[in-house]
Amino acid sequence: MADGTGDEQADDAAAPGDEAREALAAELSELLGDAVVESHVEAGQNLWLRIDIEQWHGAMSALRDAGFAYFGFLSAIDWTDAPERRYEDTEFDAAGVGEEDDEASSATAEETVRRGGGETRFQLLAQLHSPARHAAVLIKADVPEADGAPASVPSIIDIFSGADWHEREAHEMFGLVFDGHPNLEHIYLPTEFEGHPLRKDFPLLARAVKPWPGVVDIEEIPPELEAQLEAEVMAEFEASGAGA
């Protein structure tokens, strides 16, 4: 149905499975040299590069010059567990909620969660596209901590103008400090707001004082009824011919 060019483009889009992304990872690792700490390819999904934080600015600049000139986003991840995260707590898991209580997923080691590895509490996360190569790369960097606060990170506004607001958001939400940013002020929150809401130790008060009704709904279904429901769903599914 698609015309010639459409087919070509569709192939391009479908093809970047392993080889295309692996090749890109190798190429970028060579380009950036020792700035790349680790790279990770998830087949058919994404390519992650973990950059040495000392070389964050230089690596971003090199990537832009290599054609990754389309700025996607910049943000951060806080890897600590938070007390009010009800869906992760052991009590809830012990209640046997969930399909099969696979120890592998509930007790996953940190390193298998993190694509591209890393140990620090805060990680920078950014994405760049290359319109010419129809490719995208996710870039991470470990932000070390000094005296209980994340160390400052060089700002990349001079490379990607769009990083301005993203850095301001990361600053107010995670408390990261970007060196060289001309206007590192709150973007969403009131100026006098204290704390960094997306840090895991920032309490979500509504959730701390009142249990979420969604959990109650899930817990109330007795196991025998659940098995019955499951059987019904499976019967319907097989009857519809999907199993064939």
Added chain:
Amino acid sequence: MSPPPTASALREQQAYVAAQAADARVNVELDTGDMTLNIGPQHPATHGTLRIACQLDGEQVISAEPLMGYMHRGYEKLCEVRTYPQCTTLINRIDWLGSFANEVPFILAAEQLMGVEAPPRAQWIRTILFELSRIANVSLFLGDMGVQVGALTPVFFAFRDRERVLNQIEEVTGGRFHPNFDRIGGLKDDIPRGWIAETHAVMAKMRGFCDEMEDLLMGNEIFQTRCRSVGVIPGDVALSYGLSGANLRASGVDWDLRRDANPGLAWDQVDWRVWTHPDGDSFARYWVRLQETREATKIVDQLLDGIPSGPIMAKVPRIIKVPAGEAYVSTENPLGEMGYYVVSKGGLGPFRVKIRTPSFSNISVVPWVMRGTYVPDIITILGSLYFILGDIDR
């Protein structure tokens, strides 16, 4: 469609003149410098509550700084304390004019982590509803842009015809604005009987609507004068600011995630094209969106004729537990690239969700593009960039 090759140069010139005017205090005897004009938070052009603090010299803008946060709801934090199916309820409310399209990338990200793939029929219906959301969303822009330049009729036509599309979405999902219909592994329900023929008829009507807009607005001399060479964004600036969607394509960059990074939906099964415009001005943004709405009706028509048979749900556990890992999926939403970076630690809910919304990046170019423009153009440029406040503030 031949480009005025000087569009970018013209804008630079305007900015230069503005800077000169501000520096030299040309109007010093009238003391026109340093007037602050607040636009919003309540203004029809802001689609919500956005405030823009402008520094003016006479009629010319020296600086314009958008101030947002009036509608910040903290969805990234709220998603962390919900299960995956509960998250879609929130996600519906980010870009409230194209809600179904919001759900899709999040669901796809969760599916990637789980290693689940929705059956073909579900993917096709998803794509149809996605494009219907686009038509419903962008058709409102097509009419609303008239209001920004003083033409009131088009917006009523837009509301009238958008209703037809919303009716089609409602017939399938039960919701006009917040369908909450996409599920991990497929869809909540199949399409109702007779819906395909009705939707074909609606698509024909929407093409008529596009023609109407073309006649009413695009050919209008006043509209052209107000929009041509106004708010020019060159391609490299658009890339650097992370503009996406029609705003990027109107700057001549040939980039569409539906074609360039299709995450498995049915766009590669049909014949359509990506429209770009070399000018990068307000008119180009309107023109590209109009062509895209037409193109979307064609996509829907073709998809409707080819929906494969089969189930609409893959086999997924009734209680969704997503294996540990990270995934980023973005799609070409009505407003631009919307992506979800989902981090899972193997629980019932996400550990962290980074929501990359198109309007946030699209509006970040405002301080750059407004410099040197005139006060009446602020509104047309804002209108042509087309943003939804929920999509900026999340």
